[in-house]
Amino acid sequence: METAKKFTPEHVAIVLDGNGRWAKRQGLPAIAGHRQGAKALKAITRYADSIGIKHLTVFAFSTENWNRPPEWVDDLMKLLLYYLKNEAKEIIDNNIQFRFLGRKEKFTPEIIKLIDDLTTATQKNTGITLTVALNYGGRDEIVYAVQNIVNQNALTASDITEDMISRNLLMPSLPPLDLFIRTSGEKRISNFLLWQLAYAELYFTDTLWPDFSAQDLDAALDDYAQRDRRYGARIGN
Secondary structure, eight states, X not given: OHHHHXXXXXXXXXXXXXXXXXXXXXXXXXXXXXXXXXXXXXXXHHHHHHTTOOEEEEEEEEGGGGGSOHHHHHHHHHHHHHHHHHSHHHHHHTTOEEEEEEOOTTSOHHHHHHHHHHHHHHTTOOSOEEEEEEEEOHHHHHHHHHHHHHTSSSOOGGGOOHHHHXXXXXXXXXXXXXXXXEXXXXXXXXXXXXXXTTTOEEEEOSSOGGGOOHHHHHHHHHHHHTOOOOTTOOOOO
């Protein structure tokens, strides 16, 4: 869509929702939906890069997801390990900069090493920045920032500013969010990028994530292009 491409946002975030429901509708185990969702992410990342989106941040695994059934978590960890091993070269070769957002401590040493290796190998890539949120929670990130600030010496209340909080987040260099997309018909933020969402435009679609295509992203971008972004400034009534 010409309108969508003309007003392309710099930073888009997506909650990858509906994988399990997709699998259920196909009569498949839940992990099959996540495998198809991983394929959708690959395609959407390439398309987003081709139309000029600079940052794509996706919510893949939350801090709360550890409370799911152990077999579900185990399947997800195996899938994560598989893609870190088998997709790394393609990410590097396609000039994508990979970044991790979240807490790594709960992952296995092998997964942590693969995340670190891929981050290092792509840090000079100049294409789209793909940030994958794993073991991430928006409230946890704000607590993390406050803890970092408290640990700094000789601070007074007046020293605490929005800029200081931003500089102490899990990923201080993550730019402000322009467009938030959630798939599968759910209309919730679900603890994702709470600080960065302050002035983002929100878009919800009934499409399940494994079915989300370039056309679906174009529809979101076209809707975004019609918005009057005011950043809190009141104009008119």
